Amino acid sequence: MKKLIYLITALLTVISCDNSQPNDNPELNEFISKLDDKSIEEIKEEMNSNVKQFESISKFFENSFSNEIEVIVKEDEKYEEAFKIDTTGISKALYQFNDIVFVQTFEDYESQLEFTKNNSDSSKPINLGEGVSQKFIPNKIYYHDGEIRTDSIADYEVDFTFDEAWGKVKPIDSIDITYNLNYVKDYDVVEVSLDKPKVTFKGGEITLVKAEGNYIYFTLSDTIDSPVRIQGYNAEGKVLDRSGYSNNGIAPGEMKSVFTEMLGYFKKLQEKLNDDDFENTAEFQEYLKNNLSNLDFFNDNDGIFHRQYYYHGNVKSIKLYFENDSENRETLFTARNYKPFKETDDLFAMETEDATVFLNSKGEPQITIKGSDGLENTGGNFYEDYNYFYYLNRAEKRLDTLLVYDVKVFNNGLVGILPEQENEHYTLFTSDNKPIGSKSYWLMREVGDLLFGITDDDKYYILDENANATLLTGVTKISDNLSDDRIIVSNANSKIGFMNSKGKMVIPFKYSDAEDFEDGITAVQFNGTYKFIDLNGKVLFDTKEDDIDFLKKDDQEKRIYSFDYGKTSYNYKGELIKK
Amino acid sequence: MKKLTIILLFITLCGYAQIDYKGLVKNLEDITFETDIKTHFKGIPFKEEYSQIEFSDERFLRFYDIIVDKVSFENNWGGRTMTMKLFNEKSDYNNIKTKLIELYGEPEINERSSSIFYEWKTDKVNTTLRIKTEEGIFTEFDELVVTLIQ
Amino acid sequence: MKNVIFYIVLLASISITSCGKDALKYDFSKIKSHADTKGLIAKIQLENEDEDIDSTSSFEQITIKGMHYAGVPIKEALITDNYTLLTTDTLNFSAKNLLEAIEANNGLINLTDSYSDRLEFGWKDETEDKTLKINLVNGKHLAAFGDKDYAELTINYKPIYTIPLANIHKEIKTFDNQAKYVLNTRSYDCVYDIIVNDIIITESSNETEFNLNNYIVGPDSSIKIIVKPRQKDGAKAFNEQAYFTAAIVNNENEEIIEAIEKTALKGSTPIVFQTDFNSTLPYYPKAWTDGADLRNDERLKDKVIALYDKLGKAMLAKDEQALNDIFYQKDFEMQQLDFDTNFEPARSEWETYLSVQLYCYKYTVANDFDIEFNSGGKLIYTYAKDKSDMIIFTGKGHDFTLNHYLYQPKGSNELKIIR
Known part of the structure; x- marks a missing residue:
């Protein structure tokens, strides 16, 4: 059901975007081959139910896309800015990849990756204006088992919105990626209007066919490259806002809408299927390949490309911007696995059609459990699905269901379990699901690789992998961040100090305000003013200021220390920024 | 009952019947200090908060034939206040002002940069009409407060 | 007054049915459940074979003539698994008619929300929740509905429970002097x-x-x-x-x-x-009046545990009848003492138990607790010491606890929940 709808959409995109004959089209062939394992009966059933759905979808689209030529009154005209090269975002775009992570999931013996920007509010790369194109090219994949792969990986997609297939099922630690930016540096402008309806350009022709009300129709020879931008102008020469457009190989009027055409095709297929014209799936696939090319819609022989545009205003002329010269910029970054594979003997779960397979770091199947699906690893040998928590009992090769309120697996391998209720204490277990330690904690917190247990009497303990608890004298609050191997901690008098990632206090409680370290320094307040200190708490110099704004960043996302509402600022190295 | 049914059937045959809300329409000018509010408005939904009771179904609320959006009643030591919110129709404003002048004579006028207060005082009732203005011209109603003195 | 209004609407719908251009064949006001809705679509499908209607779809838009809600023609019906959305046409004061038709049946209602061009009303009853949105097209406001205004009525049908515990309100007696x-x-x-x-x-x-x-x-x-x-x-x-x-x-x-x-x-x-x-009341509960004095009961602690254990087992086994028996007397007496004929308290309590059944896979009963004797030893209350409550139900990220007043009816050897 789901697959065929996917096929229909895919067919639509492949066919309508590509001029080559469909039967030579490798992408189309691939889509058609997806039907391989379906019986002809299944296809028939799916076709019947899907044509109906497609019909309603196409009705919806036709209504929303059907533009009518209309004369727009002056007051209702909408304008946009004239095209110009905007390179302001370029340098920012090149520096945006300092903390990129990916989520790796496994399904049917294939890895799926989705990327996320971890360093800003938006999880996606910066949107760049028109005339700028960006590309991600993977160079090196570092697998957890030590393999480094460089060949035939350039086509894997670095996608920040969807899961994409990334080949073999093996945990990846990190990926080196080249980010390539190409932007228009110089361009040609060609204008066509009713006064000058035909222009020759680069050996081809651009012709204005019709301009009426908010509608304009013009053609370009197929030999001319696509313009970077097309803008419509009204009689006064103001740039109009576009309301709709259609680009086609076939002249308007000679074709029905894409959807009607496709629907007609699918209905024909449906009829043939229902009449039992095909003996088996292979025959159906063959028919699909041969007959797609017979559709008029896909035959473009006139050598010109037809463009129809609609505007929020009465359009009199069109300017086309063609790239003349472009500039290329490149940067290299490393994306890391958001949930890296930890111990080399850990297993990971992969869902297949009828089972969950647990594989080792080399991607070799170790345990297969039939029937279970939707399992997600929560760390070590612990898993969960929507309804239950599980422990993968590797000795017995089975999944044990844990009937508890919550299971938390920590980075050091310890497991905290709330047996019955939210408001009770965590009981500690080993990674083999054996009880360990004598104390229970009402709160467990993790900062970096440090695990803290907090008891009823508000005492903080550091817990090692054997649940040995070390009391942190005086600590009453711990920050969530580990930065430059330092964690902010405070005591009962609200004085701030710093702890390192081993849990050792390296700078005693003495500051009344502080932020995390960045690039080896930070500003802290004591004795009234803010002072810059190094990682050991040594004062570098006193700013003599008593008001700070930490939130500012420079172009390269580095911190700016801004004092007294921006009157005095220091860069991330602690150097005074001259005005 | 049968007779009524037949009559009604006759009236409604081949035509749309509308519920006759006439019986439920309340003329707010009839309210006195003695009126038992809940009994008077029986059947009409209301909101009650502390000592204030509010009706907001404009289908049933009229003040000298003008549609009232919302009305709330509150009793205090001075008497009973009836606060009305009206729809911002200029004709409603003109009609209400004319009606009040006809009833109580010329009001005391207090004009400010973007509002006007009209006040009518008798020993039984005080009426305040507040409107918002732009350059002295009516733009919208603020509120119409009728205080029924004990 | 209500009766008269009801008659008029009834008559109006008869008159429309008999002489309207399109006979009003499909009445959505008669539908009381999601299953009924499916039945009606099946009927529409059968009688309109040329039209493309799928009674099995979970998102079906129907624009067949003859659909109506208590006599008010419906232009479009959207039927989903969760709700039914009926939209009237923009003719002949349809919005006004629909509002009046519903008010005639369900009583006048306060506006729940109101914007300048849209008004909202809501009704709740045992079988359905209704929301009526009136879109003002050329009516200025509620008091002056225009002839082109139209209405959207959204109906959410509620599941029907037959278990007595969810239907206590039907058993509640009301009196002239019901003191609270x-x-x-x-x-x-x-x-x-x-x-x-x-x-x-x-x-x-x-x-x-x-x-x-x-x-x-x-x-x-x-x-x-x-x-x-x-x-x-x-x-x-x-x-x-x-x-x-x-x-x-x-x-x-x-x-x-x-x-x-x-x-x-x-x-x-x-x-x-x-x-x-x-404390004169028109109704007195039996409550613990015939309860045994438990002060010298040596097995009391075990009986308390046995009761909560029984409750836990019934919940995990999704044994609705057993849960009904455990809670019925308490719930009935409490709602009767409140003289509350509203359907919501019993329904919401039952739905809580249903959600515990759905989400929880384990229960834990306190073993260490203090017993407090009330009313001459006839009524006891317990305070768990080793757990946060007498019984804790646990699911993945879900917990639910209970603790009640208990008594032992004379002649019985088992404790019962009573408050």
């Missing part, structure tokens, strides 16, 4: 224990309102209030401004039944106020 006894307190810098009819209903509380009906079993009742210093910041004595006053009020008519005058609190020893009060 409430204790209102006012105080400063103190806490208090309240004991009604020898039942400790709260300890060290500073709340200000207590419903007493649940603890009444006859026309004569007693109340004892032990007022203690608040012991804030280690203080052991009453603050010099501390005072206490209370009154038992019949909330039905605001009549004061018994009052404790404002008393200044001095010293550090608790002050006891004690009085009898007339």
Whole structure:
């Protein structure tokens, strides 16, 4: 059901975007081959139910896309800015990849990756204006088992919105990626209007066919490259806002809408299927390949490309911007696995059609459990699905269901379990699901690789992998961040100090305000003013200021220390920024 | 009952019947200090908060034939206040002002940069009409407060 | 008045049916459940074979002529698994007619929300929740509906429960004089224990309102209030401004039944106020009146555990009848003492139990607890010591706890939940 709808959409995109004959089209062939394992009966059933759905979808689209030529009154005209090269975002775009992570999931013996920007509010790369194109090219994949792969990986997609297939099922630690930016540096402008309806350009022709009300129709020879931008102008020469457009190989009027055409095709297929014209799936696939090319819609022989545009205003002329010269910029970054594979003997779960397979770091199947699906690893040998928590009992090769309120697996391998209720204490277990330690904690917190247990009497303990608890004298609050191997901690008098990632206090409680370290320094307040200190708490110099704004960043996302509402600022190295 | 049914059937045959809300329409000018509010408005939904009771179904609320959006009643030591919110129709404003002048004579006028207060005082009732203005011209109603003195 | 309105609507729909251009064949106002809706679509599908209607779809838009809601023509019906959305046409005051048709059946209703061009009304009853949105096209406002205004009626059908526990409201009797006894307190810098009819209903509380009906079993009742210093910041004595006053009020008519005058609190020893009060009710529950004195029951602790264990087992086994038997008497008596014929309390409690059944896979019963004896040993309450409550139900990220007053009917050997 789901697959065929996917096929229909895919067919639509492949066919309508590509001029080559469909039967030579490798992408189309691939889509058609997806039907391989379906019986002809299944296809028939799916076709019947899907044509109906497609019909309603196409009705919806036709209504929303059907533009009518209309004369727009002056007051209702909408304008946009004239095209110009905007390179302001370029340098920012090149520096945006300092903390990129990916989520790796496994399904049917294939890895799926989705990327996320971890360093800003938006999880996606910066949107760049028109005339700028960006590309991600993977160079090196570092697998957890030590393999480094460089060949035939350039086509894997670095996608920040969807899961994409990334080949073999093996945990990846990190990926080196080249980010390539190409932007228009110089361009040609060609204008066509009713006064000058035909222009020759680069050996081809651009012709204005019709301009009426908010509608304009013009053609370009197929030999001319696509313009970077097309803008419509009204009689006064103001740039109009576009309301709709259609680009086609076939002249308007000679074709029905894409959807009607496709629907007609699918209905024909449906009829043939229902009449039992095909003996088996292979025959159906063959028919699909041969007959797609017979559709008029896909035959473009006139050598010109037809463009129809609609505007929020009465359009009199069109300017086309063609790239003349472009500039290329490149940067290299490393994306890391958001949930890296930890111990080399850990297993990971992969869902297949009828089972969950647990594989080792080399991607070799170790345990297969039939029937279970939707399992997600929560760390070590612990898993969960929507309804239950599980422990993968590797000795017995089975999944044990844990009937508890919550299971938390920590980075050091310890497991905290709330047996019955939210408001009770965590009981500690080993990674083999054996009880360990004598104390229970009402709160467990993790900062970096440090695990803290907090008891009823508000005492903080550091817990090692054997649940040995070390009391942190005086600590009453711990920050969530580990930065430059330092964690902010405070005591009962609200004085701030710093702890390192081993849990050792390296700078005693003495500051009344502080932020995390960045690039080896930070500003802290004591004795009234803010002072810059190094990682050991040594004062570098006193700013003599008593008001700070930490939130500012420079172009390269580095911190700016801004004092007294921006009157005095220091860069991330602690150097005074001259005005 | 049968007779009524037949009559009604006759009236409604081949035509749309509308519920006759006439019986439920309340003329707010009839309210006195003695009126038992809940009994008077029986059947009409209301909101009650502390000592204030509010009706907001404009289908049933009229003040000298003008549609009232919302009305709330509150009793205090001075008497009973009836606060009305009206729809911002200029004709409603003109009609209400004319009606009040006809009833109580010329009001005391207090004009400010973007509002006007009209006040009518008798020993039984005080009426305040507040409107918002732009350059002295009516733009919208603020509120119409009728205080029924004990 | 309501009856007359109802007649008119009924007649209006008859007259429309008999002489309208398109006979009004499919009445959505007769639909009372999601299953009924499916039935109606199937009927529409059967009678309109040329049209493309799928009665199995979970998102079906139908624009067949002849659909109506209590006589008001419906232009489009959207049927989904979760709701039905009916849109009227923009002819002949359809929005006004629909509002009036619903009000004729369900009573006048307050606006729930109102924007300048859209008005909203809501109705809730046992089988469905309705939301009516009136879109003003050329009517200015509610009082002046225009002929082109149209309405969108969204109906959510609720599941129907046959279990008696979810239908208690149907069994509730109402009376002319249904007193609701409430204790209102006012105080400063103190806490208090309240004991009604020898039942400790709260300890060290500073709340200000207590419903007493649940603890009444006859026309004569007693109340004892032990007022203690608040012991804030280690203080052991009453603050010099501390005072206490209370009154038992019949909330039905605001009549004061018994009052404790404002008393200044001095010293550090608790002050006891004690009085009898007339607790006449038109209904008295059996409650624990025939209960056995449990004070010398050696097996009491085991019986408490056995009861909660039975409850836990019934919940995990999704044994609806057993749950009904465990809770019915308590719920019935409490709702009857509230003289509450609303369907919501029983339904929402039952739905809570259903969600516990759905989400929880484990229960834990406290083994270590203190037993408090009330009402001459006939009524007990327990305080868990090893757990947060007497019974804890656990699911993945879900927990639910219970603790109740228990008694043992004479002749029985098992405890029962009673409050």
